[in-house]
Amino acid sequence: MKLRSLSAPLAIFVSLGIMSIPSGAASAPNAYAQMKAVFADANAKQTFRYTLTATMTGRHLVNVTDATHLGGRQAITLTEAGKSNTVIVELIAGNAYVKGDAAILVAYMGFPKSEATRLANKWLEFPPSNPNFTVISTGITIASTLDQVTMNKSVKSYPAVKLKGQLVDVLKGPSVPSGGNPSTAETLYFTTAGKPLPVEATETYQGTTATVTFSHWNETVVLATPKTVLEQK
Numbered sequence: 001m002k003l004r005s006l007s008a009p010l011a012i013f014v015s016l017g018i019m020s021i022p023s024g025a026a027s028a029p030n031a032y033a034q035m036k037a038v039f040a041d042a043n044a045k046q047t048f049r050y051t052l053t054a055t056m057t058g059r060h061l062v063n064v065t066d067a068t069h070l071g072g073r074q075a076i077t078l079t080e081a082g083k084s085n086t087v088i089v090e091l092i093a094g095n096a097y098v099k100g101d102a103a104i105l106v107a108y109m110g111f112p113k114s115e116a117t118r119l120a121n122k123w124l125e126f127p128p129s130n131p132n133f134t135v136i137s138t139g140i141t142i143a144s145t146l147d148q149v150t151m152n153k154s155v156k157s158y159p160a161v162k163l164k165g166q167l168v169d170v171l172k173g174p175s176v177p178s179g180g181n182p183s184t185a186e187t188l189y190f191t192t193a194g195k196p197l198p199v200e201a202t203e204t205y206q207g208t209t210a211t212v213t214f215s216h217w218n219e220t221v222v223l224a225t226p227k228t229v230l231e232q233k
Contacts, residue, residue: 032155033142034196035171035188039146041195042214045060049216050145056208061108065140066221073223076100078108091140092223096126096133099226107213123226130232140177147178148211151186163189 020189042048052063060079066072071091077084087100087108100109105116126133138144155173158160166190173188197217203210 001128019216031173032151032153034157034169035151035155038188038190038196038198039150041197042146045142045143045197045217047216047219047221048142049219050212050214052210052212053124054210055207065145066216066219067140067142067145068132068221069142069222071223072221074140076104076106076108080107089136089140090226091137092225093224094128094138094141095230096130097219097226098124098126099137105138119230123229125229125231127231127233132232144178146179148175149186149188149198150176150178151188152176152183160192161189163200166199169196 027035030188033134049066052060052061052065054186058080061076062079063074063076065074069092073091075086076089077086079085083103085101085104085107087098087104090097098109099122100120102113102116102120105111105120106113109116111119139148150152151171151173152175155223158170158172159160160167160169169192171188171190173186174183177183184203188198189202190196190198195227198214200214201212203212
């Protein structure tokens with residue numbers, strides 16, 4: 001899962017990959033079909049939650065997203081030097097909303113310090129016409145989330161493994177570029193019984209490691225448009 005960032009210094013979080021695929025591994029002829037089936041079943045759900053954790057050079061990031069087909073809500077916490085800062089991102093009725101403290105508006109969202117101080121802890125509205133709308137809203141809906149973990153036709157199948165006591169199948173391959181993010185290497189773990197669903201994706205890139213877990217299938221997600229907002233044109 002690629003993390004959104006409007007700031008070049010955090011571009012590392014925008015393009016997370018995974019450990020390299022072992023050379024000489026056999027390719028299952030139906031691996032691509034397996035992946036498509038997994039994501040088709042996930043897309044058939046009404047809601048799900050994904051939790052992304054990433055650690056990089058003294059920074060630890062946690063992104064908890066409740067996704068629906070039309071919108072969703074993210075709670076993103078960035079911890080550095082023992083201090084945590086949080087930003088909330090919501091996509092409701094086609095508009096994106098952001099609310100965070102000044103530190104994370106600078107460090108994660110890429111706001112200038114002067115603007116971050118003025119806009120801290122206020123709901124900011126980003127309509128589709130705003131040039132930053134796409135990068136802010138990517139990875140909040142079910143479709144845009146699954147787009148970011150979709151691999152191309154060179155995906156390969158690997159032997160099933162046990163993950164946290166559960167037997168899961170394994171797919172590895174290059175991701176399809178989406179949301180302005182380049183192709184990366186990726187590993188996907190998914191359930192083997194019944195209709196397959198994604199369980200976890202593990203990613204690494206230039207020393208940064210990220211783990212994405214999927215859960216809370218079809219649970220109710222309540223979204224309410226903030227009453228007082230500052231529109232960002």
